[in-house]
Amino acid sequence: MSERASGTDGQSSWGTRSTRAGEARRVTAEQATPTLPPEVTARWQARFRAPRVSLPDWAEEAPHRNLYSSDLSGVVEQYAWDRGTGAHRQVTDRPNGTLIATLSPGGETIWWFADNDGDEFGVWMTQPFGGGEDAVAVAEVGPAYPAGLEVGRSLVAIGRSTDDGSELWLAPHGGAPRIIYRHPDPASVDALTRDDELLVISHSEHGDPRYPALRVLRTGDDAVVAEKWDGEGLGLHALEFAPLPGDRRLLVGHERRGREELLVWDVAADTETEIVLDLPGDVTAGWYPDGSALLVGHDHAARTELYRYDLVSGGLERVATPPGVVRGATARPDGTVELAWSNSERPPVIRRADGPVVLSVSDEEAPAAYPVEDRWVPGPGGDVHALLVRPEGPAPYATAFLVHGGPEAADDDSYRARRAAYVDAGYAVVHVNYRGSTGYGSAWRDALTGRPGLTELEDIGAVYDALVAEGVVDPSRTLLTGGSWGGFLTLLGLGTQPERWTAGIAEVPVADYQAAYEDEMEGLRAYDRALFGGSPDEVRDVYVRSSPITYVDAVAAPVLVVAGANDPRCPIRQIDNYLTRLEELGKDHEVYRFDAGHGSLVIEETIRQVEIALAFALRHVQP
Template identity: 55%
Template sequence: MTSHPIAPVPGKLFDDEREQRWRSRFTAVRMSRPSWALDAPAHNVYVSNATGTFEIHVWDRDADEHRQVTARRNGTTSAVLPPDGADVWWFADTDGDEFGHWVTQPWSAGPGADTTPAVPGAGDGYPAGLEIGRRRTAVGVSTDDGTTLLVHERGSADDARVVYTHTEDAGIGALSEDETLLAISHSEHGDSRHPSLRVLRVSDGDPEVVAELHDGPGKGLAALEFAPVAGDQRLLVSHERHGREELLIWDPATGEVTELALDLPGELVAGFTPDASALLVAHTHAARTRLYRYDLAPGTLTELPVAPGCVGSAEVRDDGTVEYSASSAATPSVIRALRPDGTDELLLAPPGERPPGSLPVRDVWTAGPGGDVHALVVEAPRTGDAPAPAVFVLHGGPHAADEDRFDAGRATWVEAGFTVVEINYRGSTGYGSAWRDAIEGRPGLTELADVAAVQDALVADGTVDAARCAVDGWSWGGYLSLLAAGTQPERWAAVVAGVPVADYLAAYADEMEQLRAFDRALFGGSPEELPERYREASPLTYVDAVRVPVLVLAGENDPRCPIRQIDNYLDALAARGDVAYEVSRFDAGHGSLVVSDQLDLIATEVDFVRRALG
């Protein structure tokens, strides 16, 4: 096995005051917005790093008591409560590899308590959805053989029964209030990026197909939620019939489909209010998300007066209170409650001191080869007339987006004196279906053309210095960074690639089946069918053109960007012998949930780029 130079972890990045400030943004207690049990709303579950690792915690609102539920070496982030709140369900994988099964333990139990499989007979796999009803549970399991969807009668010792199986990707969507109907997504047509919907009757015996909804090529559908009131079988659906994510209500029994025309420019996702008379709508536009209430009968839309910033998640309690999280690039996340009378107040404050804030972002729009490209820029203070060094941080996904939210990593780069540029290149969500799907058939190089356009514009207006630009990213962003090292070597003084796709052919062979299905949909086929298309998109193809220092950070147990294909790329760099590179390997999966690891990783990145830029 080839030996590769290990990236050092610096003991300190700054003087004492700044060192304490950047570290406290990671070590300060953070928590997700608590979600509650349907029939026991005082029982809540959330994720927190209070112990130094992101784990599952519960909150008893009546007693105002918080308890930790899990304590695992690589952390735990997926948990739900059944309607009665008597148990806590969480997903148990091994060392962050995402392969495992749902387990359950009593509400009152703590870390290390005995657990039992939550769905007997479901077996191990990658999660493909979960819906827990009062009487039955629906769960999805993905393996190399495809996806299996099962239904289990709660309390029964019998194994769950299979209601759907297919070699193509599928998932659990929603379970009706009376638990007789199950909405599933599927990609039997071969395009997992644009799934179709099917509603099955699962009340007893073999499943019966009740209705199908398919909008045709390039137009995906997502089952959001059945109406939560007795006797109401309407299903809220996300569609993209008009080139962006919008809403419709589908009655599978009658086939009636009602599109909801909301006069908002961005993309929409929503959920029913508890009485199903209205929707709580999250509207995302230009990297910000805000909340609205849409009353169904009159068809009226009202913006909710939530706190400033970008809303992270939100839900409506039975009394009409909207509980939500919000933050901005400058302000750390808060969890608040908007009461029916319009009072907006802090709901829950994590223990300890609040993390320090950072600088706000400014919006930059640039004419790119495929249309205007939106970027968020935080410009570091200058020490003279010259611009500060810049780091272009590319988001993962690819179907995701950078938003005006607080990010401790971004704040660290700014603390280190770097201007930070985040680009919502083609492939990003939030800018319409055509923008998201523009990378089909040519992923990687398409996004980098947008990155180049933004960089050129920022050089031209004096925001960044062309000679002092680094590119950095994780996951798909790490892939783009590594691809940039070989296809745009003249643009970058340093390259940082966290958990990247490095050798696309080997990555496809080793990655989880859900991602293989995604790749087939993205490229238009498999590597066997389109070998040249995959080679064109692979960083390994361009390894001989790399001219700048490269840092690769890799998870040993990563199922998304597996370690073998990263080793292939590192071996190719080593074989050249004339390019500087370093590697940082960590014992986790697609990133680490351990705060000390996160500190070491970001410190390693900043130190590497500082050394590369001199």
């Protein structure tokens, strides 16, 4: 991945805690349990423990064979589901879970990615759909960070990324694998035609992985069939080829008019048709199985709508869904639409667009949560969209600013167990879709280029000031917290806006940007070079200006730092550098370390970490 996606619904497995320079002790979750009524604790924990499932993936030629992820066992793992027989089977079983998997077109084989304790570095494995031994998929393709996988009928295309750059491999079934592309800059495998004859890859040979170009290769001889690039600052994203044999239409996302839109590229004729839709915000899409229409997802102002777009008539028909967020949707061969839906009050459900529940693995339903209120606040770069959740009682409130990661992501009107836990504890919660967030156009997303961190904090500060003036936020009781990029913004905010924050909780953060650059995965180094305008050797001042460790002397609030020992995105050494400076300066701080990567897929560890975060918050920012 090209950015620091955040899994901020919990990471933990063991912990140490230091409070002052030279003073450290090991703590357990029980010792740090917040002083909340038992029924409140039971309610927020039940939201995490209620089993969840992902939208099922189905085999193109065997749609009754499905694959989904679930935390039914207490750890996120992969499950096979035969809709014909109704049988469900757990496919993977690993201590730190398994997040990435797919099916072969005929449904005979499950492919899943095996990393090492969450470090994201590993190999592809296979297992028969009906069960059996796991096997390394293509032994010649060594361990790496994954960079795309396309499983065809006669071959498989595998993308891998290492410190040396990107390699894309083609492995015919029963034949010798070969490298078809190699480059020091990021590249990935994106889409394969139904007949396996053409493969589209994305690359960043022009030097900026945020705005990829596309290249189509003929799998028989690796020849270049077609290329497309919209130029500097304009990315192209291959979504999928049309689902028909011999069909050379490729669905592509573009941003030629300042937002994510769609086009259909006939790569054989090298012609394209832009799909212009009168919808605000960003759109993406997938094919209906007969290739005659697109299932369009439209994201705007923290909510999702679905549409069916007829490619012949140009008609756009709304697919009815309740207000909220659709995390994924697919059109089945019978024309029905299945989707993963939730809103801020109701927990996720896998259902058909016309209502019936498609998949549930438990009768246990998560408790309801709390509605969000929209706020649009004038900011230095334009109006900032924020979401507010109120606790019981009169304002002003002790308030937790929960800052999203990414940075190319957004907070929305979906069900969030962590958000609800803070509200249960008595806090108002504020989300800010700062400049850098997606869903508000390309210019908004790219506005932090050359000045990351400080730009986003200006928008967070504008929302803070507006809600204080409105009488919602008590400025003497404010918590800044987030994970990944949100953790980076938390530490940077504590150092550059010390007058605003009563306490901070930074999960898997960037804390020392120059050291992070040295240790992180190569794909992220390339992303950072594009974001900052070069490497630390080339633009050192820009990295220093945006690095939390630069401002550690000014930190006045107590801070809890959560760190993953195997994190390839926000590596442990740079966090330790920051913690060492806190200790040297005698700053009030605590640290919780866990033996996994950029987050955890273990539910009880998630709960343990939320316990520790709430305990810290309640000690320092009393509701």
